[in-house]
Amino acid sequence: MYSQGLIGADGRTKEDAAFLAAFQARIDAEEKIEPKDAMPEGYRRTLIRQIGQHAHSEIVGMLPEGNWITRAPSLRRKAALLAKVQDEGGHGLYLYSAAETLGVSREEMTEELLSGKAKYSSIFNYPTLSWADIGIVGWLVDGAAIMNQIPLCRCSYGPYARAMIRVCKEESFHQRQGYEIVMTLARGTEAQKAMAQDALNRWWWPSIMMFGPHDSESAHSEQSMAWKIKRFSNDALRQKFIDATVPQAEFLGLTVPDPDMVWDEGLNDGKGGYRHGPIDWDEFWRVVKGGGVMNRDRIKARKKAWDEGAWVREAARAHAAKRAARKMAAE
């Protein structure tokens, strides 16, 4: 999920003009760039950062939902949620492997996450307070992730694009199971419907912030677009997401918590669209910089998993060494 709002990309690069022009020509010809190909340092650095943030987001994203597995209201819901969270773990692994092809090690990335140096999507620093949140997260958060990830399937960097194709195939069940949960609540008792509305109220704004700052404010976006790492601007994808989601909320009889939202004939080249009200970017940056409710808990949970898994990693290595020695002796 979630790397549209790449935090702190730096596409500056020092190669000479001829090298950059030759590289750009390959990009413009829609050639894929593969791991051992010559590439500008800025391209490599931007991708390591973006794929790393993306991978960390998948892994940290397991926490808010994993939190509800034992409390899922039925066996059907529990099996689905378990499968979804397992998928997110898989997404993280595909992405870490893609980043590793650029010369960064898995251990470095893990350490950057645990030390707080690496960022991940801010959305996961919000708490999942009720069962309705699990529905809303699947519907909105995975929905926003899909919007962002579909164009990444055509990213100029081959290993990232291939990882995204695999991820996109798996995502659509995530969004559908979420929507089904919300639909069940919306058609339930008054209290259940209120629970769904409350969750939508809390997740709507953070979800549309997932697409990152407005185009006018995202400093490094242009270079990423030129290199075809990104295919659409933050605002374009956000608009697509809103236009797709508002009718889905209406179908459920739920209200998107944006009193300023209006239908605007002029949007989307005259096809019309929902114009959203002002986004609270102070809130966005506050959470990015560590001021969200769950920032500390998320990293604490990842550290705990890493530390408590140390004996497993050691045992696996010891076992592998023993088997290798036995095999050698037998030969």
Added chain:
Amino acid sequence: MAEATALWEVFIRPRNGLSHRHVGSLHAADEVMALQAARDVYTRRGEGNSIWVVPSSAITASDPDHADEMFEPTADKIYRHPTFYEIPDEVGHM
């Protein structure tokens, strides 16, 4: 820094009659764990019926910087293609 575990390349045969195809990579301490991890990471939805794992360090790759010398010479050997040879239409499909 934590100790690195070996990297493995994963190949999956989607079904009998097709070749194993590279699908990605993963870290594991040995080949037994690499196979188990490959099953969990790459075949959660019936993607295949056979898995190969190969240590990434065992792969020798051609150098992309020398791709021209390596592959260019085949481009001008058009006589390797059937369309190079002229056979009259009357002969029929060949």
